[in-house]
Amino acid sequence: xxxxxVFVRKEFxxxxxxxxxxxxxxxxxxxxxxxxxxALTTEIKNARILIVDEAKDIASQQITNEIAASSYFSIEKxxxxxxxxxxxxxxxxxxxxxxxPAHFNDDLVHSNKAQVQIIADASDPNSAKTLTNYLSAIIxxxxxxxxxxxxxxxxxxxxxxxxxxxxxxxxxxFIPGVIALVLMIVCTTLTSVSIVREKEMxxxxxxxxxxxxPLYVILSKAVPYLALSLLNFILILLLxxxxxxxxxxxxxxxxxxxxxxxxxxxxxxxxxxxxxxxSQQTAMMISMMGMMLPTILFTGFLFxxxxxxxxxxxxxxxxxxxxxxxxxxxxxxxxLGFSTIWKETLILxxxxxxxxxxxxKRFKIRLA
Amino acid sequence: xxxxxxxxxxxxxDKGRIQAVTDxxxxxxxxxxxxxxGPDGAGKSTVFRILTTLLLADKGxxxxxxxxxxxxxxxxxxxxxxxxxxxxxxxxxxxxxNLHFFxxxxxxxxxxxxxxxxxxxxxxxxxxxxxxxxxxGGMKQKLALCCALIHKPVVLFLDEPTTGVDxxxxxxxxxxxxxxxxxxxxILVSTPYMDEADxxxxxxxxxxxxxxxxxTPANIVKAYPEKLYAVRADSIHKLLLDIRLYPDTLSCYSFxxxxxxxxxxxxxNDQNGPEGLRTYxxxxxxxxxxxxxxxxxxxxxFIRLMAGNDKGASKNIPA
Amino acid sequence: MSEKAIVxxxxxxxxxxxxxxxxxxxxxxxxEIYGFLGANGAGKxxxxxxxxxxxxxxxxxxxxAGFNVxxxxxxxxxxxxxxxxxxxxxxxxxxxxxxxxxGGIYGLSDQQLKSKEDELITTLGLEKEAKKLVxxxxxxxxxKLAFSVAIIHQPKIVFLDEPTGGVDxxxxxxxxxxxxxxxAKGITIFVTTHYMDEAEYCGRISIMVDGRIDxxxxxxxxxxxxxxxxxxxxxxxxARGAKRSAD
Numbered sequence: 001x002x003x004x005x006v007f008v009r010k011e012f013x014x015x016x017x018x019x020x021x022x023x024x025x026x027x028x029x030x031x032x033x034x035x036x037x038x039a040l041t042t043e044i045k046n047a048r049i050l051i052v053d054e055a056k057d058i059a060s061q062q063i064t065n066e067i068a069a070s071s072y073f074s075i076e077k078x079x080x081x082x083x084x085x086x087x088x089x090x091x092x093x094x095x096x097x098x099x100x101p102a103h104f105n106d107d108l109v110h111s112n113k114a115q116v117q118i119i120a121d122a123s124d125p126n127s128a129k130t131l132t133n134y135l136s137a138i139i140x141x142x143x144x145x146x147x148x149x150x151x152x153x154x155x156x157x158x159x160x161x162x163x164x165x166x167x168x169x170x171x172x173x174f175i176p177g178v179i180a181l182v183l184m185i186v187c188t189t190l191t192s193v194s195i196v197r198e199k200e201m202x203x204x205x206x207x208x209x210x211x212x213x214p215l216y217v218i219l220s221k222a223v224p225y226l227a228l229s230l231l232n233f234i235l236i237l238l239l240x241x242x243x244x245x246x247x248x249x250x251x252x253x254x255x256x257x258x259x260x261x262x263x264x265x266x267x268x269x270x271x272x273x274x275x276x277x278x279s280q281q282t283a284m285m286i287s288m289m290g291m292m293l294p295t296i297l298f299t300g301f302l303f304x305x306x307x308x309x310x311x312x313x314x315x316x317x318x319x320x321x322x323x324x325x326x327x328x329x330x331x332x333x334x335x336l337g338f339s340t341i342w343k344e345t346l347i348l349x350x351x352x353x354x355x356x357x358x359x360x361k362r363f364k365i366r367l368a
Numbered sequence: 369x370x371x372x373x374x375x376x377x378x379x380x381x382d383k384g385r386i387q388a389v390t391d392x393x394x395x396x397x398x399x400x401x402x403x404x405x406g407p408d409g410a411g412k413s414t415v416f417r418i419l420t421t422l423l424l425a426d427k428g429x430x431x432x433x434x435x436x437x438x439x440x441x442x443x444x445x446x447x448x449x450x451x452x453x454x455x456x457x458x459x460x461x462x463x464x465x466n467l468h469f470f471x472x473x474x475x476x477x478x479x480x481x482x483x484x485x486x487x488x489x490x491x492x493x494x495x496x497x498x499x500x501x502x503x504x505g506g507m508k509q510k511l512a513l514c515c516a517l518i519h520k521p522v523v524l525f526l527d528e529p530t531t532g533v534d535x536x537x538x539x540x541x542x543x544x545x546x547x548x549x550x551x552x553x554x555i556l557v558s559t560p561y562m563d564e565a566d567x568x569x570x571x572x573x574x575x576x577x578x579x580x581x582x583x584t585p586a587n588i589v590k591a592y593p594e595k596l597y598a599v600r601a602d603s604i605h606k607l608l609l610d611i612r613l614y615p616d617t618l619s620c621y622s623f624x625x626x627x628x629x630x631x632x633x634x635x636x637n638d639q640n641g642p643e644g645l646r647t648y649x650x651x652x653x654x655x656x657x658x659x660x661x662x663x664x665x666x667x668x669x670f671i672r673l674m675a676g677n678d679k680g681a682s683k684n685i686p687a
Numbered sequence: 688m689s690e691k692a693i694v695x696x697x698x699x700x701x702x703x704x705x706x707x708x709x710x711x712x713x714x715x716x717x718x719e720i721y722g723f724l725g726a727n728g729a730g731k732x733x734x735x736x737x738x739x740x741x742x743x744x745x746x747x748x749x750x751x752a753g754f755n756v757x758x759x760x761x762x763x764x765x766x767x768x769x770x771x772x773x774x775x776x777x778x779x780x781x782x783x784x785x786x787x788x789x790g791g792i793y794g795l796s797d798q799q800l801k802s803k804e805d806e807l808i809t810t811l812g813l814e815k816e817a818k819k820l821v822x823x824x825x826x827x828x829x830x831k832l833a834f835s836v837a838i839i840h841q842p843k844i845v846f847l848d849e850p851t852g853g854v855d856x857x858x859x860x861x862x863x864x865x866x867x868x869x870x871a872k873g874i875t876i877f878v879t880t881h882y883m884d885e886a887e888y889c890g891r892i893s894i895m896v897d898g899r900i901d902x903x904x905x906x907x908x909x910x911x912x913x914x915x916x917x918x919x920x921x922x923x924x925x926a927r928g929a930k931r932s933a934d
Contacts, residue, residue: 006791010780017779202456209420210473211446367422407855408826505727531853534726535881535919536926560853563919575855576825604888605867621860624887624917625906671856 020282035297038309045307046074047131050088050097053078055104059114063142067098072134089121089163090336092326095306096120096131108146108154115157122162123333124173127304132160164333171244176328177301179236180321183259184266184295187229189287191270194221196283199274205367214365222267229263230256249335255328258341261348262324268355269320275362299325320355323348369434371523371554372396372419377428379414388414389577392428396556396570401549403568404558405666411577412558413453416527419556420450433522446474449521451512453528459501463492463511466500467518474519484551485514488544506537513544523554530559542567562667573670580673585666592664592672594618594630597642601654610652616640621671628668691750692717692844692875693738698747700733707733709898710747717843720866720876722886725895726926731879732848734895738877739846740764752843765794768837768874771848775833778822782813785821786836793840807835827858831865838869845869847878851885863888883918892918894925901925 015021049067053060067073076094077084088094099117101107107114118135120128139156146154165172195218198204207217233256240246248255273286296302298316305316316322323344330336330344338345377392389411396402404412417423418430421441430437432444457466467489471478482489492507492514500511509529516524526545530538542564545555557568565571566585573580573588581588601607604625611620611629618630633640642659649657664672693715700708708730715721725731736742738751740760749756752766776785786807790800808817811831821829830850838845847866851859863885870876878889886892886906893903902909902925906918913921 003792003794006788010777010784010788013780013784014777201459202452202454203458205417205420205422205452206450206456206470207473208422209445209448209450211442211475212473366424367417407858408853410855532727534728534926535883535922536726539923562856605871608864608867621856622863622884622888624884667856674855674857 032293035293035312038312043307044127044130044134044304045071047072047096047127047134047306048076048094049073049131049135050076050085050094051078052082052085052097052099054102055100057103057105059105059108060100063098063100063116063139066138066142067135070134070138072131085119089119090334090340092121092330094121095124095127096135098135108156112152113155113157115159117161118158119161119163122165122168122172123329124304125162125165125168125170126173128162128165129168132158169245171240171246172333173329174301175240175244175246176332177299177325179233179240179328180262180299180301180325181292181295182236183229183233183263184269184321185288185291186232187225187263187266188270188273188291189284190225190228191221191267192273192283192287193280194225195271195274196277196280199278200280208365208367214363215360218271218360218363222264222271225267226260226263229266230260233259233263246332248332250331251337254338255331258324258327258331258345258348261345261352262320265320265348265352265355268352268359271359272355272362275359275364294319295321298322301325318351320348320351323351369398370395371398371400372402372430372432372556374415374419374430375428377415377418377425377430379411379418379423379425387577389418389425392574392577392579394572394579394582396554398554399549399552401545401555401567401569402557403565403571404556404574405560405562405565405571405670406558406574407560409576410574412574413527414577415574416450416452416525416556416558420448420525421445447522449516449519449524451516451524451526451529453531457500457508457512457515460499462497462499463503464496466511466515470515471518476519478518481518481520484520484548485517487547488517489514504537505533506540509533509537509541510544513541517548517553521553523556524548526555526557528558528560530561530564538564562665562670565666571666573666573673575670575674580670588669589664589666592669596662596664596668597629597631597659598623598626598662599629599645599657599659600626601649601657603654606652607649607654610649610654611645614645614648616644619672619675621668623665623667626662628662628664690717691715692719693721693749693751693877695738695749696747698734698737698749699745700730700737700742701745706898708737708744711893711895711898711900713893713900713903715844715875715877716890717875718870718873719890720870720878720888722889722892723877723879723895724886724892724922725879729895730898731895735846735848735877735879738763739767739769766843768840768842768845769848770830770833770837770845770850772830772850772852773848776821776829776836779820781820782808782817782824782832785832786839789836790839793842795840803839807832807839811835827854827861830854831858831862834862834865834869838874841872842874844875844877847876849879849881851880851882859885883922886918886922894922896925896928 051064051067053064064078068075076088085097097119099119101115104114116139118132120132122128136158139158143154143156162168198207208214241248270287274283277283277286298319299321300316305313327341327344327348330341373395375393378390379388380386381388392415404415406412414423418425418437419432421437421444424438432448435444437444458469461469467478488510492510495503495507500508503511513529530541545557548555568585570582570584571588572582599607599611604622608620608622608627611617611627616631616633618632620627620629629645631641646657646659691714695714696712697710698708698712699706699710711734723731723735737744737756738749740751740756740763744756751763754762754766756763780788783804786804787800790803795803808814813828813832816824834847834850851862854862866876880886889906891903891905893900895901904912909921910916910918913924915921915924
């Protein structure tokens with residue numbers, strides 16, 4: 001028994017003297033609780049909704065007011081025609097829309113029956129379902145209030161249109177996010193571990209003491225991993241298309257181009273990580289576990305970004321996978337082209353260039 | 369122009385808490401086979417890393433073939449051959465692949481300088497398709513040497529190339545180095561093995577970051593201040609203890625089956641010195657006592673220099 | 688039985704169709720300093736592991752400190768000490784903490800431990816460094832400390848695996864002073880080394896080549912047998928014919 005206690009005591013010494021272990025022990029749980037506590041909410045607030053009011057009568061006004069008063073929705077724009085509707089969805093400006101046909105109130109008063117159309121962006125099927133439910137509830141509420149003082153019951157019939165994803169296939173939202181996550185973690189890990197391995201084995205010393213420019217050392221590592229990651233990407237894509245029935249409605253070359261850009265940003269990140277440690281184990285831990293949590297949280301495929309508190313939303317803007325995810329969704333699911341995503345692409349290019357610049361600059365050409 | 373120079377090189381780690389090397393200066397001439405001899409932690413690897421431009425010294429300057437290690441590091445990196453400690457080649461590449469890689473790294477081909485490495489490479493050629501990780505210590509060493517030589521460097525830096533390698537391979541390795549000398553390559557070798565010091569043309573003895581002595585091995589042992597005697601008797605350990613208690617003993621260290629002893633007063637009278645010792649030992653009951661003069665070895669000199677020029681005390685008891 | 692510290696007969700270890708240790712037989716007397724030599728890959732480490740109770744032999748017999756290596760491995764471990772070049776003490780524990788840890792592991796009572804701890808620190812002259820982390824000590828001190836810790840529980844036998852590698856010549860000899868003292872106290876020393884001059888300090892040595900013991904005798908007799916003046920030459924003569932050389 002005494003021996004056992006002696007061992008336990010020694011282990012305590014080890015733990016308290018190893019800052020890395022302490023960080024994992026205390027730092028990680030605290031961070032996770034904070035992040036998940038604030039970020040994790042399936043409740044939707046201030047979803048942007050577009051109201052197309054072709055009736056412009058008292059009923060549509062009242063319903064619109066209810067929506068405006070609700071904390072679930074924030075009215076983006078109250079437009080008057082159908083045309084602007086689909087543009088708004090395409091540009092990602094709104095998550096749902098409510099369309100009142102002309103003569104809405106008249107229909108109600110004269111035939112006790114009217115229709116409205118609910119349109120939702122179903123590329124995120126869960127949010128779409130929730131939003132349509134909220135809308136239906138509001139309409140139902142209004143309907144019941146009318147019926148309280150009515151002789152004959154009124155019925156307002158909402159007709160729902162799920163855009164981009166009529167089957168409400170959950171994978172559609174999920175898969176682009178998984179692609180981003182997988183590429184991010186695999187590329188970053190492979191690159192950082194590969195470079196640190198050279199340092200650990202001592203071969204880095206020999207490479208440095210040669211006429212071979214350090215830049216080429218990095219490039220020679222990047223090229224195979226770039227190629228392999230693209231292969232990886234093709235594999236995931238094929239699996240998604242044929243096994244999970246995720247469509248690729250847009251230009252596949254554009255998809256490849258954007259993916260290449262993203263992969264390069266991940267490789268740069270891996271290079272940056274390799275500079276902070278000399279141990280393969282640490283490099284792997286930082287690349288895999290250190291990157292996994294922020295990527296899952298801030299890419300926006302598991303927890304919608306709009307639902308997070310503003311500070312976290314700001315942070316998410318600095319995560320490359322967040323932009324890549326939007327790009328992939330837009331191309332794959334919405335079938336849209338470069339003109340829609342040029343902004344996101346530009347941001348991604350900027351981030352990649354910056355990461356490359358910093359990581360190259362920080363690459364140590366000496367041992368200490 | 370000397371091949372390598374170091375002038376007042378000082379290097380510390382951990383914000384000055386660890387003194388790796390302090391005020392180190394020496395030169396190596398072109399074509400010399402120069403040995404840096406000292407135990408682990410003496411500073412040998414630090415010196416090598418400064419010379420191969422991998423570390424920046426805190427103070428002092430160093431040159432290789434007249435090029436400054438700080439300003440002209442790129443040129444130096446293209447011209448030298450370097451084999452870091454504990455061998456580093458690619459374990460999962462084969463012997464051949466490693467060689468081709470290192471040739472390409474230096475912008476040359478295996479064929480171009482094959483003559484230089486032929487003798488060495490022939491010994492591992494039968495294993496050319498074996499992965500480097502699966503080679504024995506001795507073979508890895510030979511491969512590493514080939515890879516360091518393949519671009520015909522002007523200066524070759526070998527950091528502890530014989531550590532962890534069996535005695536037979538060690539001998540073979542030094543034979544190969546001697547043959548390389550004939551090609552006019554300057555070779556700097558570091559080693560903790562004192563017996564390898566004799567195989568170099570000139571050596572620097574280094575301990576705790578400071579140079580104890582630099583000279584040819586012959587001159588260093590010639591400079592040993594006292595006369596040394598090799599003493600043996602039947603029971604070594606008892607002998608060791610008794611000799612240490614003998615008043616005239618200056619130093620007494622084990623060297624295999626003999627003890628190397630030096631005296632304070634030498635052969636001034638027959639109460640002291642070797643004859644006095646013999647009497648004393650006989651009184652102590654030792655049998656088959658042999659006392660004869662012996663030339664100093666590098667190891668004797670190293671020990672002596674470590675203890676400093678301390679003639680007063682007989683510092684030969686454990687701390 | 689109690690006279691022999693180690694008795695070994697046809698001890699063999701096979702890994703698949705590779706025979707690492709091939710029917711070695713030898714005996715070590717109590718209180719002896721026994722040198723167990725051999726080139727890298729000759730099978731020394733494998734043999735030592737069997738004797739320390741760390742691995743099961745494939746065949747053959749061996750008794751260590753009077754205990755059977757097949758059936759009484761735990762008893763062997765309680766009665767031996769072990770120290771190697773690669774690992775000895777925990778770098779991020781202080782000297783005192785290391786001593787307390789190993790003392791506790793070896794089953795010393797608190798009282799014994801306290802007095803041993805002070806004795807050890809004083810003998811090695813480490814009073815000033817006692818509270819410092821072992822990682823900051825020079826190599827030579829670490830090795831000396833490690834040895835002292837390995838025998839803190841007065842084991843019957845202590846196994847030393849290349850304890851003086853890379854250490855400066857003075858410290859090496861100080862280390863051997865410690866070995867001599869331990870031997871004088873009755874502890875049997877089983878040591879492997881690459882320094883051939885250290886082979887001379889041993890009472891008897893054996894040299895392993897390709898898994899077998901090719902020589903076993905006192906240094907003086909071996910030198911005579913091979914017409915050599917130093918152990919170096921003896922070793923070279925034997926090792927040169929070796930077919931095997933591993934990492």
